Amino acid sequence: MFVVVTAVISMCLIGCGTSAKEIQMKSQSERADVFREVKAGEPIPKGFVAMAIKASIKTHSDGHYPLEPKEQFHGNPDYPFLVNIDGQAAMWKINGSVDDTPLYDENGKIRTDPEAGRGVKYILDKKVGITAGPHKIFFGLLAEGFSKEFEVPLRDGEIYVLELKPVYQYTRHPYRIPSFLEGIKDYEVFLNGVLVQ
Numbered sequence: 001m002f003v004v005v006t007a008v009i010s011m012c013l014i015g016c017g018t019s020a021k022e023i024q025m026k027s028q029s030e031r032a033d034v035f036r037e038v039k040a041g042e043p044i045p046k047g048f049v050a051m052a053i054k055a056s057i058k059t060h061s062d063g064h065y066p067l068e069p070k071e072q073f074h075g076n077p078d079y080p081f082l083v084n085i086d087g088q089a090a091m092w093k094i095n096g097s098v099d100d101t102p103l104y105d106e107n108g109k110i111r112t113d114p115e116a117g118r119g120v121k122y123i124l125d126k127k128v129g130i131t132a133g134p135h136k137i138f139f140g141l142l143a144e145g146f147s148k149e150f151e152v153p154l155r156d157g158e159i160y161v162l163e164l165k166p167v168y169q170y171t172r173h174p175y176r177i178p179s180f181l182e183g184i185k186d187y188e189v190f191l192n193g194v195l196v197q
Contacts, residue, residue, distance in 0.1 A: 030087035048129030073143035082140035114178035
């Protein structure tokens with residue numbers, strides 16, 4: 001039993017380490033000509049396509065778990081979102097806000113909303129000018145040891161919204177429902193509202 005438990009824990013730690021290492025590698029830019037961040041009110045640079053990048057995550061508050069290290073990002077400012085497009089990286093650090101969605105509905109039943117409960121929500125909302133054509137995008141959350149890679153085709157003259165919607169792990173007790181308190185499982189990726197396979 002001890003050997004099995006040790007093996008499972010080791011595999012999990014190796015997996016987390018590999019993902020964290022990959023995220024660290026992808027946070028380094030190999031080029032700088034793929035996209036440019038555009039501030040509010042600024043025009044899109046000539047030769048680039050407009051694309052909004054949106055993603056969010058809700059985490060537990062700082063101190064929710066007594067044994068969690070103080071240097072962790074959950075519930076703290078400067079939560080890092082990594083986006084690497086074709087080798088050009090941007091690490092955006094986002095300040096969160098307290099989100100206290102009720103756990104129960106007006107009838108006293110537990111809500112199935114995966115973000116129900118008190119926590120901190122981080123919302124990434126950036127606008128970039130990006131070259132037209134197909135792009136390979138790497139999305140990473142260093143704090144979660146999570147990463148996802150996908151491709152999007154962008155046509156010249158179009159305006160795009162790239163949205164990543166969180167999918168959370170399931171609770172086991174007392175109900176099997178997804179909850180942000182269990183951590184991130186995956187992200188669904190949408191380009192102009194269409195699911196990216």
